[in-house]
Amino acid sequence: MLEEWAIKNTDLVSITTDNATNMIKAFEDFPELWLGCFGHNLNLAISKALKIQRVDTAVRACRHLVQGFSRSWKRRRALKEKQAALNMPQKALIHDVVTRWGSTYKMIERFLSQQQSICATLAGERGVWHLMPKDADISVMEQMCQLSESLSKFTDALASETRVTLSVIKPVLDHITCEILVENNDDPSLTKEIKRVMREDLNSRYTERAKNVMKMACFIDPRFKMSFLDEPEPAIVDRCVQEALKLTPAQTGEEPQSSSDPPVASEGKGLARLWKEISSTRQKRGEEDKTPTTQENGVREEIKIYLSLQSIPAEEDPLGWWRGHASELPHLARIARKLLCIPATSVPSERLFSASGHIVSPNRSLLKPEKVNMLTFLHTNLK
Template identity: 55%
Template sequence: MIENMLLDWKIKKENLSEITTDNASNMKKAFELFPCVWFPCFGHNLNLAISKVLKIPRVESATRACRHLFQGFSRSWKCKRELQKKQAELNIPEHSLIHDVVTRWGSTFEMISRFLEQQQAICDRSTWHLMPKDTDITVLEKLSQLLCPLLDFTDVLASEKQVTLTSLNPVLEHNNNEILQDQEEDCALTKQMKAVIREDLLMQRRYPEEIKNVLNISSFVDPRFKGSFAENLDDTVKACSDEAMALASHPDTEDPLASTTQSSVRTSSTTTKKSLSGLLQQITSAKKNRSQASAHEMPSIQERIDSEIKLYVSLPAISADSDPLAWWKAHVEDIPMLSQVARKYHGFPATSVPSERVFSASGHIISPHRSRLSTENVNMLTFLHCNMN
């Protein structure tokens, strides 16, 4: 089926560089025979790790109590009315209660956050029998403190308009060394929850050598990080050099230096006047361009790649909030070979969330009032929805 879809879009299987899916065994098996790197979705990896935290008995009991409380409010219009009165009296944001979806930890976090926000308004004599115990509330507070920063990273890495995979190495290192690192003030439960996530997100477990190599190269060609987050900088530089050589040797890859020279020759020839002086100027300009081209052709491709990497490393890193794509656009003529590597790796997504958004968009397009749309029209409307600003 996948190969048929590629044929429909006229995409050659050999031209695929990377495929990001969730960690389902059928997904992994489906792409084993593809000549590209299969990358596990970071969001799914994190979801699996946090799901194990939510199965810790104390955590599971606390979240279940919160869930039952919210279900009680959803079934009683009197409780909803009293909640609105309490919110107004206590000057608490008049937010409705959120129910979680057990397969999505983000919804569980939102449910817990809403409970902690509305705790004073919810605590009423008529609902005391539904309220979680004090020990459960303490567990919910500790869980919320742990999950809050992790949710921020998940949302950022699910972006469709920004480079995401290049940031995964810094995010994983920050998670392990900062967010999931045990602190003196942490209670035993917090340390247990951190240990569960930390162990499940280990690079050796979730990311084999081939994938770690992709992560190292992608972060290296990001001018915000360069070699700051590479496990072994020398090995990463060597892998990046090999990748640049492979792209330069690919028959579909055009030599950026040659194309620049040819375009300059064409530009100069079209702008000169059809006169003797203009023809002489064109002749001398062409001779100068040939001399420059021959001078550029003297070093081998490997030497050009090595010199570009040295130049790239010597340039100062840009700020973390800068756009790496804009930086490469400004430096593509100075570092043409390495820019091809950046162009390839900057397009890899860190999560499979964008593809899931496509299915959500289709669900909004097809409704009971629009149930007779043809398959072709649904595909076109979905395409327009996802690609028009």
């Protein structure tokens, strides 16, 4: 893939993919940072909780009920009549997709909201009473729905945005694991188990190396800075200083000229020629005086200035902020350019594959690759 797109390994910072087995196998020895899609990680954690026996039984019962209505137009018509009689919104039941936990949540939420009309519909048909879930299953669905409601907001937000950068993972992950999935004393035992399973699975999805990069990206984001970091300030500052020192030679693209190299020929005559030689010598001496210690002090001064500036609102673009402060904070701007380009989720790229799949339909299967590329580009950008 990298060879086909002529991407050099030296230009790579990170690769973000889903957590499919083939992806993990492909990038397990990858020299650069590999990140699993945050949306996929959240989906896997919730799917693991859905496999708990009591939860799985309740979800199957709800799915069986929905299938019972979808296979009978008479039953669907009777449901609409009962909804109208009870002054309830006339909404159809929702099928879930096994690979998307959000659809399972919507299926359960729709069943719970229409439970009264569903019971009234089934009561008039004795042969289908078995379709109604048991009280124990309904109790499980209520607990699962209550917990999933807040998580669905994060899934919808991450999937709807097109520029979800790595810096947002740390705040969102901390809020989910330390607020939403914290076990309370008054929680039922099943809710505690669901929270524990989700929390442990989410925390195991990121390596220590990935967590360190996430912390640095959060620090360099002017929306967050130190707000969501749980480690001492000197530790993250030292890490940023080391990263800035590593990026400085690569950014300038200039290597100091060795003493054995022949001097550059100076143009001009007389005093002009001597002045150019003096200026060149003075410039070389200044470059030699820029030791790592001097550069390190410069980076630390930039960090002090950066922390003294006011944080920007959450809805503003951090990359746009850095474009305006690149001349004032050049070392930190290099770190921001490197880290804030890393996507936290692979949803936008997967959405492109879905768009191209709709374009190459059975009725347009003879489209040439060049035409598909152009149509996909127009579909994505002409909005």
